[in-house]
Amino acid sequence: MKYYIGIDLGGTNVRTLLVDEQGNTYSEVKDRTEREKGPDYVTAKIVRQIESLDYSVCGGFEQVLGIGIGVPGPVDTVHGVMIMASNLPGFENYPICQKIADRFNKPVFIDNDANVAGLAEALLGAGKGYPTVYYITLSTGIGGAFVVNGKLISGGRGHAGEVGNIIVKTNGYKQGALNPGASEGEASGTAIVRKGKEILGENQVNHAGDVFRLADEGDLKAQAIVDEVVSEWATLFAAIALTVDPHCFVLGGGVMKSSPYFLERLNEQFNQKIHVGMRGHIPLLHVALEDCGAIGAAMLPMSQLD
């Protein structure tokens, strides 16, 4: 059995695991990130976490083959640094991989949180056994990851999977720095809540699930919102499928809690928007793992060192 360390470095918490190649976790530690204290402080905390894990199962720390880190934001995987770090101030271009590699003399890999979650799903979760997997998270935002033969396609600047900025509506809503009509501005959980509050009333909608429930209960305005969002997702998924023709999609994120309300229709419309020869061949699968950020991070060295 091979053993790896996975680190899920978020804006709130940082979690470090010892896992084996099948994704079993043997030792775990979790602390507040305290990001306001800066990257040197946070990195020292990660070093202590790594030192504090119990390595008896694998016969000592020296048996660990590599270390992976998942972070919120796009990553330069070649140089092992974050390119943007709005949730981890100071981490932009900070040599976190180099620092940890120097300290422990192990190979260290980094990628963004959607990518490592996608990697975990491709290797151990719903995408297991499919040669290529496109993972999509429909959540506060919309993100994704493309895994080919067990390896992430991170892209030239670590932005592969940034599908939330793909335009799905001409002259659509402009959210923040995104394109007008970007999928995240039109069809993320945030966008569904915005549309719901605007059209159904401020008090009717607290989360995306409310809009799906109201539509299901017969509210015509809610149904119109759902119609539009499902059509926009279908456009997005079709764009991705026509670009890389994945063997499956794996779908996660909070919005998928409402999937009984929309998944069948999404599947129909998605298939209408791809070529005839592809129809029925690209399943839309639910994620199979929960809270898999740290495990996915541990899969980074496994997939890269193979």
Added chain:
Amino acid sequence: MKYYIGIDLGGTNVRTLLVDEQGNTYSEVKDRTEREKGPDYVTAKIVRQIESLDYSVCGGFEQVLGIGIGVPGPVDTVHGVMIMASNLPGFENYPICQKIADRFNKPVFIDNDANVAGLAEALLGAGKGYPTVYYITLSTGIGGAFVVNGKLISGGRGHAGEVGNIIVKTNGYKQGALNPGASEGEASGTAIVRKGKEILGENQVNHAGDVFRLADEGDLKAQAIVDEVVSEWATLFAAIALTVDPHCFVLGGGVMKSSPYFLERLNEQFNQKIHVGMRGHIPLLHVALEDCGAIGAAMLPMSQLD
């Protein structure tokens, strides 16, 4: 030096080459396909072509490592058959690879013509040296290919690169079986001619280049067509870039003859539609090779057997 056979099987002509791993051609034969005589007849013709090449440079046919075939239409690369074959009647699911492999006892690979052209550009042409390359042909239609570390990503059903069906305009023009507002219906050479004839007059426009020329000469209606098409290309390229973040695009096809009129603007608008961290990092390169279908086909065994 390693040697391969490449076959460019088109609806009109079929061409077979002996090439080395650097793309140098040593022997070549080209005939009419005579597709109306059916797949057995055409396959027998290919067999004769292979037999008729001069193998003295490599010390005999037995030194050839593999055979590749490029065809017009989507391919099931796993089973070595065409999935759709509107330009080669009877070739749908016809075991062309198996027949040629049985006859010559060599590994035989097949992929569609855009994919093999993209492979040639990635390995030998404008994309040489880039870890990932997205090739796009702007021609009668719009097609593409994604090459990662010298290998084609063909996809689960051979449809990777079918970017002509990606929607770039909500409720846009419906061309044939494509999506309303698909890039090929909105911004292919055919689409530009259609828009030009509609708006500028039937006799003003014979090919896409006329529209670009008229816009350059100050025709405001022609400029409006060019504005829309460039914006739609930018939307398309951004969708692809946000899906896989390629290290470069390589652009070919007849429409690129007009690129002095639009490439700079396309580059600007494309960069506006991707994330800040990607801007300036994904060059839009001209193809470097001409008529590279058969050479690209010869690269199939090279990239797969490596």
